[in-house]
Amino acid sequence: MRAVVYDKPFSITVKEVEKPKILHPDDIVVKVTTSCICGSDLHMYEGRTAAEAGIIFGHENMGIVDEVGSGVTLLKKGDRVVMPFNVGCGRCLNCEEGNSAFCTLVNPGSAGGYVAMGPFAGGQAEYLRVPFADFNALLLPPGTDHEEDFVLLADIFPTGWHGVQLSGFRPGESIAVFGAGPVGLLAAYSAVLRGASEVYVVDRVPERLAKAKEMRCTPIDFGASDPVEQILELRGGSVARYLV
Known part of the structure; x- marks a missing residue:
């Protein structure tokens, strides 16, 4: 699949990369229909935020569920979903208390998880793996109406x-x-x-x-x-x- 890959400050490339796979029963894979550009992307692009070469940009994403892990109960293939920029498990104490930005499970060694940083590839790509999908993917009405409105629910x-x-x-x-x-x-x-x-x-x-x-x-x-x-x-x- 094609994806926007970070090379170094002021250098990104659209490259062919491996399509994401289901790695955990709670995962889904989404075919991306819309992905925004955030100021945080520009921070990484301009070298103001540390970023490793090879990461895929994009953390304001929506699309159609393409694959579903065996542990996912709220979503099915074909559903339209939008994903938040931060990732949580929905199960740890911090998540249960509403502090999902400080999830203790999704990013070992660091409280909280962030799409396009750490272990999570971004969504300026044709496909995106979403961990703990029942918690991190918001189900939207079917169809293609209001695409530009619904994508705002990813972040801003x-x-x-x-x-x-x-x-x-x-x-x-x-x-x-x-x-x-x-x-x-x-x-x-x-x-x-x-x-x-x-x-x-x-x-x-x-x-x-x-x-x-x-x-x-x-x-x-x-x-x-x-x-x-x-x-x-x-x-x-x-x-x-x-x-x-």
Whole structure:
């Protein structure tokens, strides 16, 4: 199969590599239909994050189940699934307590597992092996509708949602999001969906601020003046309840 392989900083190659196989009863193999490019890929590409030559890039993936291990109970061949960027077993104490990023089983010698790092190949490839698939693959509606929307569930939408969750935000309150990249915009949209009374989005890129306005948020251009002062003025001196 073809895959995007890391050679060294500023050098990647599309190569023919071996198709992944079922290595454990809890594995599935997915035929990849969509794989995003993340800022973390760029960190590795530009040498800011340690990466070993030969790894396959890609940790925001979705596709169709092609093979199913004998221990998988929730998925079957032909299912459409999306996978998160981090990997957990779903069984250890950390996973059971909701701290799956610190899974003690998936990556021996290091707490937590990450697709395209450690023992796990990435999904900028034609096929991807997913360990502990019942825990790490989210079943989607069949068909091809909303492909570009569902792939956001691999990383940036839940990351934005989780950021709002960590802030302590409650419905009816106001919130300010600093930075209107993809995650920031989806954090703002998450706040809208969760019933925020006002959402302020701070950035200086006109296209990002325009997108925030489309999402019923109030854009704040920090290149014009101090963003906090702008928000205070709009609110008549009352500070936003939460900042993200």
